[in-house]
Amino acid sequence: MTLSTMLSTMAAGMLRTCGIFALTLIGSLPLGMVIALLRKSKFAPVRFLVSIYIAVIRGTPLMLQLLVWYFGPFYLFEWSIRGWRFPALILGFILNYAAYFAEIYRGGIESMPVGQYEAAEVLGYTRTQTFMRIILPQVVKRIMPSVTNEVITLVKDTSLAFTLAYQEVFSLAKQISASQTSFMPFVIAGVFYFIANYAVAFAMARIEKALDYYR
Amino acid sequence: MIVEMKNIRKHFEGLEVLKDISFGVDSGEVVSIIGPSGSGKSTLLRCATFLETIDGGEIIYMGKRAAHTDESGRAVYVHHRELRQFRAYCGLVFQQFNLFPHYNVLQNLIDAPIEVQHRNRDEAEQTAMELLKKMGIADKAKAYPYQLSGGQQQRVAIARALAMKPEILFFDEPTSALDPELTGEVLKVIRQLAEEKMTMVVVTHEMSFAKAVSNRVIFMADGLIVEHGDPREVFENPHEDRTRQFLRVFDR
Ligand SMILES: Nc1ncnc2c1ncn2[C@@H]1O[C@H](COP(=O)(O)OP(=O)(O)OP(=O)(O)O)[C@@H](O)[C@H]1O
Ligand SMILES: [Mg+2]
Numbered sequence: 345m346t347l348s349t350m351l352s353t354m355a356a357g358m359l360r361t362c363g364i365f366a367l368t369l370i371g372s373l374p375l376g377m378v379i380a381l382l383r384k385s386k387f388a389p390v391r392f393l394v395s396i397y398i399a400v401i402r403g404t405p406l407m408l409q410l411l412v413w414y415f416g417p418f419y420l421f422e423w424s425i426r427g428w429r430f431p432a433l434i435l436g437f438i439l440n441y442a443a444y445f446a447e448i449y450r451g452g453i454e455s456m457p458v459g460q461y462e463a464a465e466v467l468g469y470t471r472t473q474t475f476m477r478i479i480l481p482q483v484v485k486r487i488m489p490s491v492t493n494e495v496i497t498l499v500k501d502t503s504l505a506f507t508l509a510y511q512e513v514f515s516l517a518k519q520i521s522a523s524q525t526s527f528m529p530f531v532i533a534g535v536f537y538f539i540a541n542y543a544v545a546f547a548m549a550r551i552e553k554a555l556d557y558y559r
Numbered sequence: 560m561i562v563e564m565k566n567i568r569k570h571f572e573g574l575e576v577l578k579d580i581s582f583g584v585d586s587g588e589v590v591s592i593i594g595p596s597g598s599g600k601s602t603l604l605r606c607a608t609f610l611e612t613i614d615g616g617e618i619i620y621m622g623k624r625a626a627h628t629d630e631s632g633r634a635v636y637v638h639h640r641e642l643r644q645f646r647a648y649c650g651l652v653f654q655q656f657n658l659f660p661h662y663n664v665l666q667n668l669i670d671a672p673i674e675v676q677h678r679n680r681d682e683a684e685q686t687a688m689e690l691l692k693k694m695g696i697a698d699k700a701k702a703y704p705y706q707l708s709g710g711q712q713q714r715v716a717i718a719r720a721l722a723m724k725p726e727i728l729f730f731d732e733p734t735s736a737l738d739p740e741l742t743g744e745v746l747k748v749i750r751q752l753a754e755e756k757m758t759m760v761v762v763t764h765e766m767s768f769a770k771a772v773s774n775r776v777i778f779m780a781d782g783l784i785v786e787h788g789d790p791r792e793v794f795e796n797p798h799e800d801r802t803r804q805f806l807r808v809f810d811r
Contacts, residue, residue, distance in 0.1 A: 463657035466608055467671040467723060468646045477674065481661045558661050559705040 345524050353520065354529065357513035358536055364437060364502045364512060365540075369495065371438035376445025383450055394446075401443035407507050410436040414508050429508055441498060448490045452483040485555045492548040499541050513537075560622070561586050561727045561758050562607065562649070567616035569602055576602045578782040580616075584727060587756035591769035591790070594779035595805060600762045603779070604729045607760070608651040609642060620648045621726065647676070650720030654732045656712045658704040664691065664715050665700040668722045676723065683722070690718040694748055710741035714748055727758040734765060766809050770794050778802045 383394045401409070414432040417423040425432075456479055464474040503514035511519075513536055517529035560583045569577040576599045584590050592600050605611040607618065609625070613634045618626040625645040626636045636642060659667050668687035672678045691697045694714040696707075704712055713733055720728055730749065734742035746768050752759065753772050763769055769776055769790060776793040778786040778801075786793055786802045797803050 457657075459653060459655055459657035460659070462610055463653065463659070465610060466646065466649075466651045467719075468643055468675040469671065473674055477670065478659055485661070558703045 345520070345526075347528065350520060350524075350526075350528060351532065354513055354516050354532055354536075357511055357516035360510065361502045361505075361512040361514075361536075361540075364433065364505055364510075365498060367434050368437040368441055368498060368502075371434070372441035372445055375438060375442035377449055379442055379446035380449035380453065383446065384453075398443045398446060401440055402447075406436070406440050406501060407504050409440055410504060410507050412436075413439075429510060433505055433508055433510055437498075437501075441494070444494055445491070448487050448494065449483065451490070452487040453479065455486055456482060485558075488548070488552045488555065492545070492552075495544055495548065496541055499544055500537060503537075560584065561620065563617070563619040564603075564607060565617040565619070566628075567603070567606060567618075568614045569599075569606055569611065570614055576782050577606070577613075580779075580782070580784055582777060582784065582787065584758060584760060586726075586758055588758055588775065589753045589773045590760045590775045590777060591773035592760065592762045592777045592779060593764070593766070593769060593805070594777075594785075598779045599782045600779055601731050604651065604731050604760070604762060608649050608729055609646055610651070612636065618645075620645050647723065648726045650723055650725035650728045652713070652716050652720055652728065652730045652733050654735050656704075656709075656716045656736070658712055658716055658719070660704050663701050663703050664696070664707075667704070667715060667719050671719075672722055686724075687718070687722055690721050691715075693751070694718050695744070708741060709737045710744045713737065713745045717745075717748060717752075721752075721757075727760065728752075730759065730761040730763070732762050732764065734763070764809075766794065766806070778805065780805070 379394055379398070382390055383398070385391050385394075410433060413436040414425065414429060417428065418425045460478055460482070461474060464478045469478065502512060505512045506515040506518065509515065513533050517533040520529040521527065563583040565581050567577050567580040568575075580599075580603060582590070592603070594600055602611060606613050613626060615628045615632060615634050616626070617624065617628065623645070624637070625642065626634050629635050637645070659670070662670060665684065665687055668690065669680065669683040672683040672686070673680055688697060688700065691700055694717065696711055696714055696718075699707060699711060699715070704715070707715065713736075717728075717733070733749065734745050737745065742765065746765065749759070749761065750768075750772050761769070761773070773790050775788065776786075776790045777784055778793060778797075778799075780801050786797060786799050793802065794806065797806060
């Protein structure tokens, strides 16, 4: 196998890795906010369920969670899992990352000084207006460093998709390396992850800079 | 009467903070509230501006009742939609300014008028610029709060409250968080508002200011109004021992 065929085979894997990455963020960034708000719900049972969910997600390996989402329907309900691999994978990633983002959001929301809420209340803002116009924009700025950390971890975590034998760049590297008895695929994968992380860090730095106009 | 507070009671976890407080403020009046730390001055303002709910008593704005005590002795408020009406009557200036840091000065002044009162943007901006001019900080319209001195921030906070066109403005120790050399510029704009007959209630430790500007002074201690009257009377010829004792500390 020449280097160029190796590269082009792996390029498909890189695309799939980017797919996992993008879909996970698209799903988990907003879902995390929903979970963070539910965690502050007026109804104690809701708060309880959400805190259990977060504890379980954070207390077990993502790899295990992926296996549960993939094989669970079969073992529990004897459902056919054909075609379920990719949905299970994305579901597992989104639910996992949403829990972590929820905790980051909660920390950010709780770090807001009470004076901001009171100033808004006296000015007559509704609760929704207060959250959307006054609190959320400031929370976004406060949590950017933690979100960046999480996003960079996600780039590397996508490799866990190999657990479900999904052919993203890491699974492919392993396969090609075994069949070609070559170390090269791992080097290519490594360079890919490094560049991807570099791009992510760059993008996040740009966002943080864009939010630098106030303190 | 702009506002009447009648027999206001309020407690926090077993601590009686306000025990039967009554006073009213007429249109154009300036009332100062003085008193030792922990006497309940802030709590009183927070009840008047609906940041805290009272346990008992009556709050009346513009002759309309916002809260009263029912037969069972509990305070009941009007429906929250109606309460927003009452909120619009009053503004509050905080000790810590509480400006919105992600908005520039102009945005701080026009956001609530546009979003809450649904006023026209051009009109809101024009009102805001006039207020900033009056506060002497028109050149700071595009600055962010962190770029301003404490005195400038507090003047923006006053302008933000006035931009809502309240009937009455409450101040909770507006100069206590400021360096001494900056208190003057804030007191000056409050004095100017008093001359324009803005109705105001000012909690303050600035005794000479209270004496010079207010029409009436309320001295509070331990959740009660101990003395209430003409500033000259209260400051120079107090009837109560408690008042004398408090003022002596400031004379030194
Ligand atoms: N949210 C609260 N929960 C419990 N206790 C409170 C709360 N707010 C105020 N208190 C207590 O109520 C009392 C009166 O407080 P308040 O802030 O009204 O006093 P103050 O006259 O404004 O004092 P200062 O001059 O120090 O500002 C204090 O003993 C305070 O500890
Ligand atoms: Mg106070």
